Amino acid sequence: MGSDQNCTLDCNYAVARHPIYQVDGGIFGYELLYRSVGGPNAAIIPSDAEATLAVLADGIQAISRDIDANKKIFINFSKEILEKGYHGFLDPERFVIEVLEHVTCDAAFTELVRSIREAGYVLALDDYVGDPSFDPILPYVRYVKVDFLALRDDPARLRAVIDTTLAAGKTVLAEKVETNEDIALCRAKGIPLAQGYFYSRPQVVTAKVLPANQATKLGLLAEVSRPEIDVPKVRDILGADVSLAYKLLRYVNSASFYRGQPVESLDYALKLMGRDALASWVAVNLLASLGSTPREQELAFASAVRGRFLALIDKSRPNPCHHGQSICLVGLLSLLDAMLGVPMDKALAGVTIDAAMRQALLGQPSPSRPCLALCRGYEGSPDAQAAQVLSSFGVSAETASRAYFGALAWAAEMFRGSTSRPAPGQIS
Template sequence: MKKALISAFFFDRLAGKLKISGPAPSDFLSDVDIFVDHMTLSNFFVRPQPVNPSRKRKGGSRNSALVGRQSIYDRELNIFAYELLYRPSEGDNFAPSQFDGNKATSEVMLNSFLEVGLENIVGEKRAFINMTEHFVDGSIEIPLPKDSIVVEVLEDVKPTLKVIQGLKDLKSHGYVIALDDFVFDESLMPLVPFADIIKVDLMQITQEALKGHVHAVKKSSAVKLLAEKVETQTEFEFCKELGFDYFQGYFLDKPVIIKGEKIPANKIATLQLVNRLQDPDIEVDELDELIKVDVSLSYKILKYINSPGFGLGTEVTSIRQALMLLGIKNLKKWMSLIILSGLSDKPSDVIQKTLVRAKMCELIADVIRQENKEDYFLVGMFSMLDAMLSQDMSTVLEYIPISQKLKDALLKHKHKEGKVLRLVIAYEQGAWDDMHAGTIAPSSLLKAYLSAISWADSAISGLAHE
């Protein structure tokens, strides 16, 4: 009964997304039944259980899950796709020895597609999703659209006859296939003809060995190569020169420091303006004057606010009118966004990550009932200035007259603002074991993350019209 109900529920939600009308086809329900067989039904039907008061955890259900993403870039550092990151909540008592790959993959797909909405995490990009052997060989059907995902075959999947047949079937149905953490071993070569993308973990191979393997693969196959765990600009340039097509890692988040190079005076002035905007006591007249003296900034703000994304329904012709329509807090936030977007020549994904981080910090501040939410937004926004300006954070902060408390938050992750920043960074990197959420429910973290992504996407869309 429960399985049939879940199957019908799954079809109802999927049909809504794909605009399918009518009853569920019998073959669809059969496929979903196979999928549901490998799920833990308690994730959908919570049975009353005795609670030990000493172990009761505040802040949310044990069935909550955390879903994140990591950017995958092309050679021009445009976003090609995202890899989905997943973790059960702490209430699930996760430990590597208890990890069930089939269950984790199933929950990724149900959480990201059914509950959260895949488009809310990755937009129009593809999502790389790790697939265990049972999904690859067809024992469990993959109930996600082929145009939305990349089937990432885990490194421990061996080329058995059943796996090879499963790969043939996936290819015939139009799925894009990637081999995860691929090791160039003769026994694994039968997998290569089915791969569109081969992922290579830079931590598992020397640069000399990598050169030979890349040459051999490029010579015998048209497969694309993806370098993962790219942590520095030097590694990115090395892999790009070797002929890699895609790159995954946090190399864009780290500053490329050029010794002896100082921050230009115009950028220092920009940083000080952004900081002044965050002052909760700034008056409307001063804000109006700050903007009006910079003709270029005034033009950009008015053009941005009149963009379709705002949907104000009336043309805004002055900064004071914008203040009346949006309110001082909102206008300050949009001004900071516009100013920072012109501060760096880094790829747009750096700006987007900055916005997601700032907004998520602010939203969590609201969850924990902090009145100084602007400070949390500021800390999140300033936390990537080192990457934007190719300078140490301590050097950048010398030019910004913010409080010592916020400096400590940025440099040492001290105080509540710093702890929230550390939590948000751990979430966005999928470093689940480094997260210290206290009493914040996993569902609140996921909601804040998705809301921050949506807000950042809207902001970036508005900038595109600016």
């Protein structure tokens, strides 16, 4: 992760974060803004809906590591995305939903805004200049971002808009402040929050995102859309795509679901989220995803095989010790450093997993280290270290062979429908 100046060719997403300041204090929060990779520090927006989806899918990853969890995060929402309910996976304690300034506040949209507010979400109105057409939704909005730049040539109107908004009990956020005079007006009017070039420009953050297999995502979306989720099936679909599993773990541990209990399995992550939040999360990541490169497809396939192989081996042991699916995370994440192009310690930053699994992936002594050695050293037949692990597990060579080829068949079935399926046995 880095700025647009030092992004490598591997970077495939960009998002800008623009600080929101307390007028006479520190940073209150950040607004996440759409940017294109390699483009200028300005929004070249394909459409409001696409921009919202890109920020939801990738912007949350961009800020999850290095923004204080107590800071508010503002995200612009198009009318279409709100109607589809794709805000549903956001933590309402942290995220603020910004209603864009050019929406039409008809009766249906007003009712939608009311229902979002009653569901516990905090809303803001963007680029407000006193337009009475927004009066129907103002009762449900907490923050009103008054556009100082648009009203600068009409000081009397600017003051009137501020006075009216404050009188309505709203928290005014002075937007596009650029001069000392703007800040002086904020102080004179008691405006608590401000954002604009007077303080800083948006900072572009770029990084590499693992693109997920499209067929896997479509299958997952179908499953989470059912009235009753088949959790084992959803877990299996996620287990076939390291990109989705990685994003899910990152999200669960950066959102309000996490309460200090290590996420040792995908089952636990799914339990924490629940159906509605999971369905929204999957839909956002599906619609905003990028296509996989052949190299990434091969790595993803090999990771899925490793994870499934370890789960089957553990099930075959006389005394299983990893509670079924939890050990699959070791195999699933074992190639994460290669996928992201960074050392494993950086790849695992922000992902909370069982300490033994983390230690194994980092090459440290760990009870899970033999499992990692097994999946790394077994590609149809075991190397010396993998054979030793199998012996210590009490698993015969024949059983291991069936487990491995069963894992290959399972992964091939899960990846069915992708544009190309990598040949197994090429990743060491």
